[in-house]
Amino acid sequence: MDVFTFLVGGKAGEGVKKAGNAAADLLASRGLRVFQMDDYQSLIKGGHNFSVVSASMREITSHYMRANLAINLDARSYDIHRNHLAEGGIAVFNSDLVKEGEGVGMPFTSEAKRYPDPGLRVGLGAVATLAVAVGMSAEELNKFVSSAYKRGLENNLAYAAAIHGKASPLLGGKFKLEKGGKPLPMLYGNEAIALGAAAGGLDIYIAYPMTPASSILHVLASHSETLRLAVVHPENEIAVANIAIGAASAGARAMVGTSGGGFALMEEALSLAGMTETPLLCILSSRPGPSTGVPTYTEQADLKYALGQGHGEFPMPVASPGNSQEAFYLSAELLALAWRFQTPAILLTDKHTSESRMSVDIDASKAARPEPLMHSGGEYKRYLDTKDGVSPLLFYPSKELVKWNSYEHDEKGITIDAPEGIARMHDKRRRKAQTLLEYMKSQRTVNTYGDGDSVIFAYGSTTMSVLEAVRHGKLKAKVVQPIYLEPFPVWEMERYKGARSVAVEVSSTGQFATLLKEKGNIDIDKTILKYDGRPFEPAELAAQLKGAL
Amino acid sequence: MDVFTFLVGGKAGEGVKKAGNAAADLLASRGLRVFQMDDYQSLIKGGHNFSVVSASMREITSHYMRANLAINLDARSYDIHRNHLAEGGIAVFNSDLVKEGEGVGMPFTSEAKRYPDPGLRVGLGAVATLAVAVGMSAEELNKFVSSAYKRGLENNLAYAAAIHGKASPLLGGKFKLEKGGKPLPMLYGNEAIALGAAAGGLDIYIAYPMTPASSILHVLASHSETLRLAVVHPENEIAVANIAIGAASAGARAMVGTSGGGFALMEEALSLAGMTETPLLCILSSRPGPSTGVPTYTEQADLKYALGQGHGEFPMPVASPGNSQEAFYLSAELLALAWRFQTPAILLTDKHTSESRMSVDIDASKAARPEPLMHSGGEYKRYLDTKDGVSPLLFYPSKELVKWNSYEHDEKGITIDAPEGIARMHDKRRRKAQTLLEYMKSQRTVNTYGDGDSVIFAYGSTTMSVLEAVRHGKLKAKVVQPIYLEPFPVWEMERYKGARSVAVEVSSTGQFATLLKEKGNIDIDKTILKYDGRPFEPAELAAQLKGAL
Amino acid sequence: MDDLTTYCENTWCPGCGNFGIFSAVKSAIKKLEARGVPRERLVMSAGIGCHGKIFDYLALSGFYSLHGRSMTTVQGIKLANPDAKVLTFAGDGDAYGEGLEHMLFAAKRNADITVIVHNNGVYGLTVGQYSPMSRKGFKGPSTPRGSIEEPLNPLAILLEAGATFVARGYSGKTEQFADIIARAVEHEGFSYIDVLQPCVSFNDTYKLYNGLVEAVAEPAKTREEAIRLAKRPDKIPIGVLWQERKEPFHGSLYGDWNPVAKRMPRAERVKIIEKIIRGD
C-alpha cells in the first residue's frame, strides 16, 4: 500500500483531534512518514470535526480524503464520511448511535459509559480500533496509550483494552503496514513557525489570539520559561504591533502573529516599522475571507493584501513556507533578514500549513540567526546615510543619542520637512531596497521539485497538495514554488518562460497566477483554483493536473 | 503675459494663506483663470509658509515657482524666495525686517503696528501691494477688502489704503493684466470632494482629523445644517469606518476620509464592507510617507497601498481625480458606483489636489446620484444569489428580516462553513466584480488631452502639472490620465501600445509606471519621478519632458 | 422553535450561559412588543465570539459586525435612522478588550444604543484565553502559568465615563434579566448591561455566581453610590444600578431630524451647493 489513510470523525469536545494526533503518532512511531489534517468548525462542543491521517513509507505532504479506515464516532460523521472510502476501505461506525450502519459497528459510547467523562473518551476508542487494524497487540497498545493518553490513564488503559478486545475479531491486522526506519517527530506548521523563530533567536512574541494563528501564541507561551522568551498577550492587535516595535528598537528580536483581520489593525504599525527602519517579523496566517469569513478553514486569498500593506514606500520582504519543515527554517530566516535590513517582514501562511501536522527532520542548529550591523563607536546617527542604505544600530539605554522617528527625519532622527532632506531619505530607503534585492539574488528564493517539460507553479500550503498530487498521479512535471513573493524572484523565472504552465492556488480570483503573469512575465496556460475553504485533495488535483498539462 | 504669478511668503499665523486666497480671488474677480498652491509646515505659528497664485486668460492647472511679484513678509521668506523670480519679476520685501533687501521695500510691519493685532494684518499688506501692481485703484481695493477681509474691517480698510498709498509710486500698474470674461469661482480639492459628494446625495460624513484630509470634515461640518447632513467626528478611525458601515446598512449614503495612517486603521472595516457588501466611499488623501512622514506636503506613494487594501477577495473600485473640478464629479460618481455595486470604493488623492485651489466651472445638478437596486417585495434575502451578483437592498427597520454578515453566509445572511456555500458566495462576489468591470467599460475611465505621437501618462494631481508643463513647453504629446486605477482600464490602453511613453508621478519607486507596465502592458520608455514632498513645477517638468519625449 | 428563533443550528455548548441570555432576550422582545415597541423596530448587531452567535439564532434584523466593533455598528445604524431601536451583543473580550474605547466614547456621548455584554470572563470561541475580566491566576493557553493581571471593573469605568443606564444581569436569572433588557431598550441614551454568563467549557462560574448575586431593588440615587455598588467586594448586585435622563447624542446632533427618512430633496441640495460654490 503506497499510502494508508485513517479518518476519525465526531463531535467537537469528544477528543477527535486528540485521536487524530494520537493516530498520527502511532503511525509515525512505526517509522512511517505521516501527514495529518484537522477539519474543525468554529465552535467548542458538538458540530462535526474530523481528522485525516495519511501515512506512507515515502515522503508524504498531504492527507487523502479516501480513507482505508474511517471511524465515525457519531451519526452525523457517519452520514458525511460513509462514502469517503478508498478501495477496500473499511468504515467503522458507533453502533450505539448508528443503528443499521454499513461496515463494522463498535459500541464506542456504551463501553465509554463504564468510566467517568465518557464523552471525552470515545476518541481513544478510534485509536484503539486503528491499533487493532494495523496489527498492534494489546500490549503494544497499552504501551502507546500510556504515553499518549496520560490524563485519567487507568480508565484509558481499561477502555482501550476493552475496545481492542471487541475490535480484534472484526478488524485484527486488516492492514499490513511495513515498518519504517527511525521514527520522525511531527510538527504542526504553527509549532514549526514558533520553534523556528525561537531557534533563530527570538526574544519576544506578542500576539492577540486569532485563528489560525493563535497556536503560535499558545506554543510559545507554554515554552516561555524553558526557552527564556517574553510572551505577551495584550489588549488588541494595535498594541501588539506597537509594543513589538518598541521592543525591537531596544534590541529585542520581536515577532507578532495573527490572521487577516488582526493584521489589518497592525497595518499602520507596519508602515511605522518601514519609516523607522524597525526589524519586525509578522506572521500572517490566512483563512477564507473577506472579513471574519470562515475562521477555521483555509484560503490563500491574502497574497495581494500582504504585498500591498503599509502606506508609503519601503522595502518589506514577504515569503511563504511550503510545509512545516520549511516553516521552521523560514521563520528564522525572515527574522534574520528583518534584522539584516531593518525592515518589517511577513511570513505568509494559511490554516492548512499552520494547523496541519507532518513528519519533519529538523536540525535546529541550522536555523538562521540575526547578525545586525552594529554601531562601532563614535558619534551615532540612527539614520546614517550609508552607501547600501543600511545604517548601523545602537540600542538604548546608551550614552549616545538614539532617535527613531516616524516623521521624515535627518540622519540623527530629528524631524524635517525641507525638500532635500525628504528626497535624501527616500533615496536611502530605496537604496536599501536595492541592496536587499541584490542580496536575495544570492539566496534560495524558489524551490523546484521533479522534472518534466511542463511547469506547475504553486506557493505556500498548496505546494504540499501539488507535490502529493504529482506523486499520486505519477505526473511528469516540474513543480516550482516561489518561497519569496516580495522581492519576487523574477531572476529565477526566466527559465520557465515558454513552458506549458499551470498555476494552482486556493483562491477565487487567482492572485498568485496574476503575480506570476504581471511580475514574473510567465504565460500561465491554466489556473486551477479552489475556494471552498478546504485544501486540495491530491487524488482530485492529480486528475485536474493531468487534464491541464 | 501668458501667466502672471504672485507669491507671498511669511510666518504661519500672519495671514499668509489668507493672503494667497485673497490674491487668488482678486485675480479671479478680474475674469482670469487661477491656480493657487499653499505651502505650509506642520506648525501653527512661525516657521515659513507661502502661497503661490498663478493666473492666466487661458486654462491653468498649476502654480509656477517663478513669480512676477514675490512679496516676502519676513526675513526668512525673503532669503528663500528672493531668487524665485520670473524674468522682469519684482521682489517686495518687508523693510522693517530686512535691512538691505534687493527689490522694493515696504514697511508692512510698522504700518500694521498702528492697529491692534499687527501680526494678523501683514498678509493684507501683500494683497494691497498686489492690487497696486495690477493697477487697481484705491476705491477698487477698498471694495475688494470690504468683501474679503470682513473681520476688523475698519482697521483693514485703513491699513490697505495706507499700503496702497505707499506702494503706488513704487509699483503702480507694473503689470498690465487683461480683463477676462465672467469670473469663475475657485475651489480647493477638498471643498470639491465634499460638495460633490453632497450633490451626489451624501447623507452622513464621518471622519477623524488627519492632514491633508481634515478640511473635508471642516467644510462639511460648517455646512451640515444648511445641507442637512449628519457630520460626526468620533474617537478614532476604527470607529469612523464602522459607524459609517452601520449607517450605510441602514440606508444612509456614507463617506469617510483620512490620510494613509488613519486609512490603515480602517482597513479591517474595508474588508468588512467587502464581505457584507456595504456601499462605502472612502477618501484617501496622501502625504509623503511612510508612517507619519511629512504631514503637510504631497506624494502619490499610496497607490499600491490603496489597491491592496483588505484581506480576502472582493471588488473595490479605486479612482483618482485630476483636479478640483473632476474631484467634484468623481466623488459623486464613486458614491453612486459604491451603491450600484454595494462595495467599498476609494477616492485616492493627495495634498496637492486636496489643498490646492483652482478656478472651476461646475454644474452641481450634473453630479451622479446613487440608484441602488431595491427589493421589490416578497421574501427578502440580503444575499440573493442573482445572475449579476448584485442582490437587492432593503433597509431596516423592516418587517422582513435583513441580516448583513461579516462571516461567510447563506443568501439569508446566516453564518455557514460548509464548502458548497463558501464557494457559492465567492462565486457571487466574483460575478459582481465581473458585472462591475463590464459596466466600467461603458464609462469614462480615462481622460486624454492634446495630441501627438508620444504619450505622457499621469494620474491624480500630477495630471495638473503635466498639462501645465505641456502648455508651457508647447509640447506635442498626448496626455493620458487613467481616472480609474481599479478596475484598471486595460481596454483603453491597447491603443497606446508601441508609442513612445513617459510616465510622470510623485513617488520614489514609480508605482504608477509599474501599474502601467504590469496591468496595462505598456512599455514605459521613461519615468519621471519627484519625491521631495513638492509637486512638479511646470517649467521644470516641461524641460524634463522635452528631454524624454 | 419559536418565532424569534431562526433555522440556524445552535452550536453553543450544552449548559452554556448563552442559552439563558437568548431566552431572556426573546422574552424581553415580547415584553417590549406588549409595551408597544414592535420587533421590526429593533435592529441588532453582534461582536465575534461565542456570544456573537446570537446573531444567527435570533430572528431580528441587523449586522454581524467585527470583534470589538459591534457597538460602533449600531451607533451608525442609529445615526442613519433614529427610528430604529438598536441593541448589540458583545463579549467581554469584545467590549472590554478590543473595543473598550468605543464603549467609553459611546457612554461619553450618550449614544442611544443598548449594549449587552456576555461576560464569561474568557475568550470562549478562541478556546479559552484570559480576558480583561479573568481573575488573577486564570490559566488559559496564553497564560499557562496563570494571568498576572487584575480584572477590570467595567461598570465603574463606564459610570465614570458618563453612562446613563448601567445594569448587571445574570444568565441564570432569566426573568429579571429580561426585564432589565426591556428597560435598557426603552432608556433613551447609552444603556449598558453586563451579564454574568458562565462558560461551562472554560470558566464555569454557576456555583460561584449562585452564591454571590443579589438583586438590587432600585437604581442608586447618585452616580457615586452606583459606583460603590458596582465595586461591592462581598456580593455581586444584579439589576439596574444607575439610570438618569440626558439628551442622547443623535438628539443633540439633529433634534428630531432623520437623515434617511427626511432626506433633503435633491434639487434643494443642488441649489444650496451652487450657492456655496459661488461663495454667496
Add this chain to the structure above:
Amino acid sequence: MDDLTTYCENTWCPGCGNFGIFSAVKSAIKKLEARGVPRERLVMSAGIGCHGKIFDYLALSGFYSLHGRSMTTVQGIKLANPDAKVLTFAGDGDAYGEGLEHMLFAAKRNADITVIVHNNGVYGLTVGQYSPMSRKGFKGPSTPRGSIEEPLNPLAILLEAGATFVARGYSGKTEQFADIIARAVEHEGFSYIDVLQPCVSFNDTYKLYNGLVEAVAEPAKTREEAIRLAKRPDKIPIGVLWQERKEPFHGSLYGDWNPVAKRMPRAERVKIIEKIIRGD
C-alpha cells in the same frame, strides 16, 4: 541652548504651555541625575501632535511613535530591556482619544512606564478640533456649532482601571511639575500625569487655570478619596493624587530577568528546541 536641548528649531507658538512642560522635564531630568538616575537610562517616546515635538527638542534617546500609540511603544522598550526607565509624552487627543484603550490597559497591568499627557483640551497640531477634554460648547472646525459632548475625567477613569501613580501638573507651575515628573519616573509601575497645558492659539486657559489650581500636599489615603479629589467641582487639585506600591508588569512576568541583557546562549536554546521537537 542647554545640554538637554537638541539643535532642532522650536516651532511651538510663542506663549504655548509646552514651553513650561519642556522646562519642567529638563529640570526633572537634572533632579533625577542628582538622585542617581543617569539620563542615558531614560528612554522616551512621543505621540503625534504639538506635544510630540518635545521628541525633537529634548536630548534624550527614544522613539517618535504614532498618534495614540506612544504608551505602547514604551511598554515594548521596557519589556525588551527593563533597565531602561521609560517615559512618554502624549497629547490629550493621543492619550484620551485615539489611544485611551492603551492607557487603561497599561494601568490595569501596571506597566512600568511614565505617561505625561499634555492636556490642552484640543487637537492643536491639526488646527483646533475638539478633543475628549474639550468642554461642552467648544467651537472647533469639526464642531462649528459647539461640541455637544461632556469632557471625560481621565484621572477618575484611570484610577478605576488600577493606575498606581496618578498626578496632575500645570505647565504654569514648572517647579512643582518637575518634582512630580521626577517622582513619577522613580515610581515603579504605571505613573500617569495629566498636565494642564494652555494652548494660546486654540484654547487659552491660563487665566482659568491660574484661578482654579490648588496644590495638594500629599497623596490621598484611599483610591476612593483620590477619585473624589480628581472630580472636585470647585478647584483643580495639582500634585500627586495617588500612589501605591504594586509589582509592575515586567516584574510579575519575569522577575529580574532581562530579555536582551540576559539572552539565553544559542546552543542552549537549540538543545531545548530539539528536545521539544522530539517530544521529550
